[in-house]
Amino acid sequence: MTTNPPIPLHTGSSALEVRRAARLGQLTGHTSGLARHHVQANLAILPKSLADDFLRYCQRNPKPCPLLSVSEPGQYRLTDLGQDLDVRTDVPRYRVWQGGELVDEPTDLTALWQDNFVTFALGCSFSFEHGLLAGGIRLRHVEQGLNVAMFRTNIATRRAGPFHGPLVVTMRPMKAADAIRAVQITSRVPEVHGAPIHIGDPSLIGINDLQRPDYGDAVQVMPDELPVFWACGVTPQAAIAVAKPPFCITHAPGCMLVTDRLNDQLGLG
Structure with missing residues (x-):
C-alpha cells in the first residue's frame, strides 16, 4: 500500500494544491490564509426541486449570497471555476443536513452524490482578505x-x-x-x-x-x-435550518472550495 506524501500548504500555495490536499484527506480544516491569490467559494448543494427557490434566495440577498457559479443537475466538475475541480472531494469538510438538522460532517461526498444535485458556489470573504492584506x-x-x-x-x-x-x-x-x-x-x-x-x-x-x-x-x-x-x-446554512429541506449539503464554515479564479480578476490586485 502506497501513501501520498503530504502537500505543504501556505499562503502561496496554488488552488490545485489546496484542492488536492482536501481530496487526499490531508486538509480537513479551514482554508483561511491559504492560496491567497485565489478566489474561495462557499457551497450549497440541493436537489433540483429546490434549486429555483434557492437561486431566487441568492438573487434577493446578494450581499451574503453572491453567485459565482451554478451547476447543471448532477454536474460535480465546475469547469468555469477550475480545471481538475471536483465539488464532491475538493472541500476540506462538508456538512450534511436532513430536515434542517446537521447530521454529518464528512470529508468526501462521493458515496452521497445524486444525479439531481445542483451546486451553488458563492463568493467568500477569504478572497477579499487578500486585498486587505495587500x-x-x-x-x-x-x-x-x-x-x-x-x-x-x-x-x-x-x-x-x-x-x-x-x-x-x-x-x-x-x-x-x-x-x-x-x-x-x-x-x-x-x-x-x-x-x-x-x-x-x-x-x-x-x-x-x-x-x-x-x-x-x-x-x-x-x-x-x-x-x-x-x-x-x-x-444559507441558517436559511436551510429554517427551510428544513429533506436533504442538502453545504461546506463546513471556513472550509472553502478554492478555485482557479484569481483575486486580481476581481480587482483585488
Whole structure:
C-alpha cells in the first residue's frame, strides 16, 4: 500500500494544491490564509426541486449570497471555476443536513452524490482578505492561524420560497483608519460580499458577546479597535435550518472550495 506524501500548504500555495490536499484527506480544516491569490467559494448543494427557490434566495440577498457559479443537475466538475475541480472531494469538510438538522460532517461526498444535485458556489470573504492584506491591513485571525469569527444577527434576509432566516456575518477587528480603508477596498468587489454591513457596537445587530461566535474562532478586539462586520456565505446554512429541506449539503464554515479564479480578476490586485 502506497501513501501520498503530504502537500505543504501556505499562503502561496496554488488552488490545485489546496484542492488536492482536501481530496487526499490531508486538509480537513479551514482554508483561511491559504492560496491567497485565489478566489474561495462557499457551497450549497440541493436537489433540483429546490434549486429555483434557492437561486431566487441568492438573487434577493446578494450581499451574503453572491453567485459565482451554478451547476447543471448532477454536474460535480465546475469547469468555469477550475480545471481538475471536483465539488464532491475538493472541500476540506462538508456538512450534511436532513430536515434542517446537521447530521454529518464528512470529508468526501462521493458515496452521497445524486444525479439531481445542483451546486451553488458563492463568493467568500477569504478572497477579499487578500486585498486587505495587500493594503497593509493586519488580520488577527490570519496571523494566529484561526478561522474567522462568524455570528448570526437580528437582520432578516429576504425570503424566497422556503428559504429565509437571519443574516450571518464575519467579524474582523480593526483600528478606525484601517476600517475606513477596508470599506474602500471591499466595496469594489461585490462578488465576494462587498463593503461591510456594520461597524462598531455589535448589540445593534443582535450580537451579545464577541467572544462567543456562532461559527469559527473568537479573536480579541483591542480597546483601540472597532469590530467590522461583513455579510457571510454561511447565511444559507441558517436559511436551510429554517427551510428544513429533506436533504442538502453545504461546506463546513471556513472550509472553502478554492478555485482557479484569481483575486486580481476581481480587482483585488
